[in-house]
Amino acid sequence: MAGAxxxxxxxxxxxSEKEKDEALIVRIKNGDYSxxxxxxxxxxxxxxxxxxxxxxxxxxxxxxxQETFLQVHKSLDxxxxxxxxxxxxxxxxxxxxxxxxxxxxKMIAVSIDKPIEFNGSKLTREIVDWSKNPSLQYSNxxxxxxxxxxxxxxxxxxxxxxxxxxxxxxxxxxISQMMGMTVAAVKSRxxxxxxxxxxxxxxxxxxxxxxxxxxxxx
Amino acid sequence: xxxxxxxxxxxxxIDKEVDPSLCDEIERHIEDCEPCVAFINxxxxxxxxxxxxxxxxxxxxxxxxxxxxxxxKEKIIRNP
Ligand SMILES: [Zn+2]
Numbered sequence: 429m430a431g432a433x434x435x436x437x438x439x440x441x442x443x444s445e446k447e448k449d450e451a452l453i454v455r456i457k458n459g460d461y462s463x464x465x466x467x468x469x470x471x472x473x474x475x476x477x478x479x480x481x482x483x484x485x486x487x488x489x490x491x492x493x494q495e496t497f498l499q500v501h502k503s504l505d506x507x508x509x510x511x512x513x514x515x516x517x518x519x520x521x522x523x524x525x526x527x528x529x530x531x532x533x534k535m536i537a538v539s540i541d542k543p544i545e546f547n548g549s550k551l552t553r554e555i556v557d558w559s560k561n562p563s564l565q566y567s568n569x570x571x572x573x574x575x576x577x578x579x580x581x582x583x584x585x586x587x588x589x590x591x592x593x594x595x596x597x598x599x600x601x602x603i604s605q606m607m608g609m610t611v612a613a614v615k616s617r618x619x620x621x622x623x624x625x626x627x628x629x630x631x632x633x634x635x636x637x638x639x640x641x642x643x644x645x646x
Numbered sequence: 647x648x649x650x651x652x653x654x655x656x657x658x659x660i661d662k663e664v665d666p667s668l669c670d671e672i673e674r675h676i677e678d679c680e681p682c683v684a685f686i687n688x689x690x691x692x693x694x695x696x697x698x699x700x701x702x703x704x705x706x707x708x709x710x711x712x713x714x715x716x717x718x719k720e721k722i723i724r725n726p
Contacts, residue, residue, distance in 0.1 A: 461723065468718065472711055477704035490710055494717045501722055557684035559691040575695060594696035600663075619657035626685075626692040 449513040456504060468497055471514065475521050481591050482525035484576060492528065496521045511605050518598075519606040522588055529584050558633035578628040585609075586621035593618050647675050652682055660690045 443451075449470075455463035475496050479489030499520055507516055558564070564571060579587055588607060592598045593614075600618075604611045652675055658664045659672055676682045 464718075464722075465715070468714065472714060473704040473706040476706045476710060486710075490713070493706075493710070493714055497714065497718055498721055501718070555681040555684040555688070557687050559684075559687035564691060564695065571695065590696070594693050597697070615658065615663075619654070622657055622689060622692060626689050629692055629695075630688065 445514075446512050450509060453504060453507065453509075453513065456501075464501060467500075467513075471517055472497070474514070475517065478518065478521050478591075478596065479525060481595055482522075482588070483528060484580065488528055492521060492524050495524050499524075511602075515598075515602050515605050518592075519608075522592070522606055526584050526588060529587075556630060556633065558630065561633060574629065574632050575625070578625050581628075582621055582624060586617045586624070589614055589617040590621040590625070594622070647671050649675075649679065649682055652676070652679075653685065656686060656689055660686065660693060 449467070452463045452467050456467065472493065476489055476493045479492035480486065483489055483492065496517070500517060503520075507513065579590065582590065585607070589603060592603045592606065593600070598606070600611045600614050603614045607614065609617075652672055655664055655668065655672065659669065664672065676686065
């Protein structure tokens with residue numbers, strides 16, 4: 429017993445986030461409300477900004493925040509610790525965001541499953557390389573607006589994958605766990621979503637750059 | 647490889663998730679295919695634009711945090 433305690437102390441300096449969260453969760457399950465408050469303090473900003481990115485509304489993000497943590501407290505017994513707590517938490521938050529999007533219903537989903545405009549082996553339009561355009565920064569309000577509007581047009585599964593991967597930086601595996609889909613399905617949605625956004629940005633930049641001849645295609 | 651086949655792999659390519667042999671094939675193709683290069687550059691730039699917010703630590707306004715704590719206390723402790 430004493431030996432076990434000593435070894436706990438030795439590893440205490442190297443406790444991973446996962447282990448810290450698990451320790452908090454044990455305390456919460458034993459009825460320690462202050463442990464729950466600690467968990468909320470740790471993750472509230474992440475859940476709030478997640479909601480903001482999905483829903484573009486402070487009010488909705490605040491609702492999602494409250495719903496999500498209440499749900500976390502209620503269903504903590506279902507958390508088995510296979511994935512990290514943060515993954516499980518973000519899965520709940522993402523589901524809540526998606527439900528809210530569905531409720532809004534006014535969202536215009538556009539089809540982006542068609543292959544883009546390569547006709548057989550021939551490229552049927554010019555590809556303008558606007559990647560070096562100096563106005564192209566996220567801090568640029570106009571670009572930001574174009575991006576936000578474009579994301580809003582994406583069907584919800586593709587929007588979710590794009591935000592989780594390219595905005596929030598989760599791995600394909602984490603996203604597959606959050607969304608309940610295979611890694612291949614995550615990759616395919618991500619690719620369609622990125623191409624859609626790229627195309628929208630291209631429309632925005634049309635005329636902003638001189639069209640360069642793109643040469644022959646294979 | 648044709649442009650269309652390259653295109654299908656570009657997200658994995660810019661994420662560095664394609665296997666080395668495919669990576670070589672893509673790089674050989676784009677050596678003399680300007681449209682594909684332009685497409686890659688712009689797709690990569692698109693992804694980078696979203697990444698622009700990734701490094702910002704998420705923040706929560708203090709009043710939102712206060713309301714959250716009050717809400718949870720109310721629901722969990724006062725009215726379980
Ligand atoms: Zn090509």
